[in-house]
Amino acid sequence: MAQRFRLDDLMQMAREEGRIVAEDAAARLGVTVQTIRRDLLKLAETGRLTRVHGGAVLPSGTANIGYDDRRGLLSAEKAAIAAACAAAIPDNAAIFMNIGTTTEAVARALLGHKNILVVTNNMNVANILVANPDCEIVVAGGQLRRTDGGLVGALANRIVEQFKFDFAVIGCSAIDADGDLLDFDIMEVGVSQTALTRTRKTLLVADHSKFARSAPARIASLADIDSFFTDAPLAPALSAKCRTWKTDVVVAGAGEAGKPGDGAASN
Structure with a gap:
């Protein structure tokens, strides 16, 4: 045939x-x-x-890919992104982590960190970090989304509002050509947006496949992100915008882990 x-x-x-x-x-x-x-x-x-x-x-367009399928996508790339992100987070830090397979990879990369506090609305992140005895874990209670272990809704928002984080580690489902960060569940988006208002520094973790996808709900813009950890150089137009926005783009695997790669914009 x-x-x-x-x-x-x-x-x-x-x-x-x-x-x-x-x-x-x-x-x-x-x-x-x-x-x-x-x-x-x-x-x-x-x-x-x-x-x-x-x-x-x-x-995907208005519905996300299944969580188990997402876990199998670009696992090596996500691990490299996670390692670069974790390298930018020192010991003795307060961290928020949202829902997603890439944030789960960051949790695994944080298992060696000392004296950290992690607040998360991701049950999977909490379960991973249990293996780190030097990590205090706060789970932002809310409505449980059984498909991926996410906790969303007003209760999760209220818990996140009680903290001031050193770092918020955010994943997303898609990144638009104009730099908007997108997701599928408006309640999940609400928790992430709350965390963005309660953090000193925001770290985005997303692989290159997110640029080929679309989703209906807006979280924020790359202009609101301090450091973006990804696995491939950005398109020239978006890279130029990141330089204007002073968003640091770190391409994991492009040279030494945690260092900017081609197309990176540095503060």
Whole structure:
């Protein structure tokens, strides 16, 4: 079967079933798994699908990719981003961390930090940091979102309002070309926005795939961020804006961890 026909069949599977499992698609189309992976990569490069562990899903617009699938996306890149972010946070710091798989990676990178306080509305972050005996953990109670362990709503906001943080570590679901940080759940956005008003320094952690996605709710702008930790250089126009905004862009893996890479804007 020619690739153009396979691509049409794969898109039909995605529309009908919500996601494509590479091994299943290979069996159904009578080709190897490697062939399907190449096809999925081509569809992802053109924006028609989003790669996830084991296959692909339709790109998100008003609904997010499933949490388990997000955990499998770009795990090595997220670990590098997390290491660079954690390197910028000293011991003896008060930190807020919001919901997301990249903030979970930052939590793992903080396991060696001493005498830190972490306030989070992310049950997964709290569970990770339990392994650090030198970390005091405050969970911002609220409405539990079972899909990802997030705690959202007015109660979570009120708890976050009681603190003044040294650092707020924020993840997002998408970054618009104009630098706006976007997410899907307005209640989750509200907690993050509250944290931004209660911190001395804001650290954004987001991989390059966030630039290819969209979401309906605005958290803030890159203009409101002190340091942005990512895994690839920004587009020239947005990089120039970050320089104007004095937003420091740190490209993890581009040279020594924690140092700005190509396209970085430094204070």
